[in-house]
Amino acid sequence: MGGETHEPLVGLIRVGRKADMDGARIAALVLAAGWLTGCGLWDARGQMQMMGQAxxxxxxxxxxxxxxxxxxxxxxxxxxxxxxxxxxxxxxxxxxxxxxxxxxxxxxxxxxxxxxxxxxxxxxxxxxxxxxxxxxxxxxxxxxxxxxxxxxxxxxxxxxxxxxLPVMRGAGPDGSPISVGGVTAFGEVTTLDDPRFDDDVARGSQWRPVDFMLAGYAGIYFLEPYDPDRIPVLFVHGMNGSPRGFAELIDQLDRERYQPWLYYYPSGLPLQSIAAHLAQTLEEIELRYEVESLPVVAHSMGGLVAKGFLHERARRASPAHIPRMIALSTPWHGHAAAQSGVDRSPVVIPVWRDMVPGSEYQRRLFESELLEETELHLLFSFRRPESGARAGTDGVLTLATMLYPPIQAMASSVYGVDTTHAGILTHPMALERVQMLLESGS
The missing domain is CATH 2.60.40.1120 (Carboxypeptidase-like, regulatory domain)
Structure with a gap:
């Protein structure tokens, strides 16, 4: 099993320094060339230069x-x-x-x-x-x-x-040279009202991913101290989203049986780097607490992250059993607007390349099946023509990308909900379906 050279998670060039909206934001990539002017262009270019210095x-x-x-x-x-x-x-x-x-x-x-x-x-x-x-x-x-x-x-x-070495690590610099692990949250307890999860922070993570990392925002968060008698459920948000987008799904969890774990990441980084960061961070936590089972729930681009994370786990021989992955409205074949951003913008944010339909990252996701132990369940959103949405979409993603044939072939179930791309996180039918899938094998 050979080592893989990872793209940098963050440009670490200084020593000793210290709701889901991703549907609209994916579509907004087509406007990137017009938006990235003035301060925005300067910020994005500076962030890319910093990443290159890692x-x-x-x-x-x-x-x-x-x-x-x-x-x-x-x-x-x-x-x-x-x-x-x-x-x-x-x-x-x-x-x-x-x-x-x-x-x-x-x-x-x-x-x-x-x-x-x-x-x-x-x-x-x-x-x-x-x-x-x-x-x-x-x-x-x-x-x-x-x-x-x-x-x-x-x-x-x-x-x-x-x-x-510190057994319990959390976000925030400690005076040592900046490293990814040193600015990552490893099970920090917080609430969904945490200012780190605010929309402006999440939105900015696409254009300023290095600042997001150096601020100590990325990592895995708990909403309560770990309880060995309850099953963790890992939630992975989409582009420019945050754990707060899962509020209603978390509210409907049986908290006597489950405990939510929330992965938070900057949306602008390469998806392979994000998946590797999630796998490496989670493995330390699951070993710390001797976790045996961990289902995964992901929304939109988070589904691409989560599937890459499963591949990373296979290369790392990570111990916990992942019985099922539930993906809600994921663009398995990318989004056409990402190609516009790559073609037109004077500064290309790395994640845009991964979101281009048929990208190298997407291709690698389908080179091998999921782990045999993991069931994949797909939920997709759609709008009826009378809703005013474009035909064959949920208002943001096409049915063609959410129901990409290779992912359907891997799925144990496929379930549609008449709602918007973001609405699937709050629709009663989706909430009931996720709960049923979690209960079905626990």
Missing amino acids: CTISGTVVADDAVPGPYVVAVFRAPMEEGAVPEPVDHVVSAGGGEWFFGLAPGRYQVLAFADPERDGQHEAGAPVYLANQGGMLDCPAGTRLGNMEIQIEGEGVAGHAIA
Whole structure:
């Protein structure tokens, strides 16, 4: 299983710094060339330049049955003074080996792994460690992509100093070099009224995704502390949406049985990077709490993210069972307006390329089936001609993209609701259908 070189999640160029509306916003891509002028154009261009300055290090952990996991892959910044202890910058937790990546500020780094059966992020001096690049420092200047770093869980390396990594991580910088993990929420408890979920923040994430990441908004949020007696349900919003768009779906959950987990991400980034970020973030949380089962509910572009996330999990050997994925009004074959944005805009936001019908990202989603353990259930929205909507659409997406034949072939069920693209998140028939699907296998 070879490592994959990921596109940067965020342009990390500074050291030590600190409702769903996606239907209309997808359609608005066609106006991108006209909108991206003045300050908007300057902001978008600056964000793309910052993304290009990221240092990315990625690779694979090759597990050994003789050394039980889980494993921690940690990246350390080269010490400024000779003899000083290297500073841990970020880490990834892996259940049984698989892919990992770090998005970092430019610099010199060392990457190593160790077994962490106690799941406490602690490792004593003299204990075994397993090295990337034979333990040598990695020079990672601005714009560098260091991929295919293989770490074999074997050998005779030992830790020259004790390692203490934070078990509970949350959003926000801590004075260390900026890294993706350092500005990601790992199960932070909040409410749907959190200002981070406001519409203007969500809308801005398409044009200013780097600012969104550096502000510490991205990650997985809880609405209450974890309860081992209830099943988590992961919600993934669409383009320029936020967890707040799922308010009515969350309200109708049986909270004696389920607990909502909310993934929040900047809409402007490449979908592959978002899917990898979700997979890596969730794996650490599910290992922390020993989660066994986790259904997924996604809306619109969130369905594309969620399916890519399932593929990422397969490459990482993530442990939790994903019994079903419920996708509501997803543009499985993209949106024609995205092509207009790519063709006409002087600055192209990366996600637009992924939303072009038949894009490379979409093609990869259909190269392999879903995991055998995961049922896929499709809900789609449509408007009758008398509603005034364009024929064959829900007012935003065409039926052709929501009912793209290859995804229908993978689906266990397909269900239509006479409502708008955003209305499917609040329509009683859709709410009842989602609840029924969740209950059907729990």
